[in-house]
Amino acid sequence: xxxxxxxxxxxxxxxxxxxxxxxxxxxxxxxxxxxxxxxxxxxxxxxxxxxxxxxxxxxxxxxxxxxxxxxxxxxxxxxxxxxxxxxxx
Numbered sequence: 439x440x441x442x443x444x445x446x447x448x449x450x451x452x453x454x455x456x457x458x459x460x461x462x463x464x465x466x467x468x469x470x471x472x473x474x475x476x477x478x479x480x481x482x483x484x485x486x487x488x489x490x491x492x493x494x495x496x497x498x499x500x501x502x503x504x505x506x507x508x509x510x511x512x513x514x515x516x517x518x519x520x521x522x523x524x525x526x527x
Contacts, residue, residue, distance in 0.1 A: 447489075453465065
């Protein structure tokens, strides 16, 4: 993704990289991801880029979020009476 080999990823590089791998994330979601990566690692330089460590932290965060969404959907599928519990009948 680091197309200019600067050692950091810009918003545009990240956006194009996600698009290349089929992601349908909105620009605002990608910006939020970059902001989250900077916040997680207390990146105070406000450079508008993320380095490798920030990128890895952001991807782990994104993966955790997507997994949690799948778990919630699966639970809701089995919670037939919407009680917040899965019961066996």
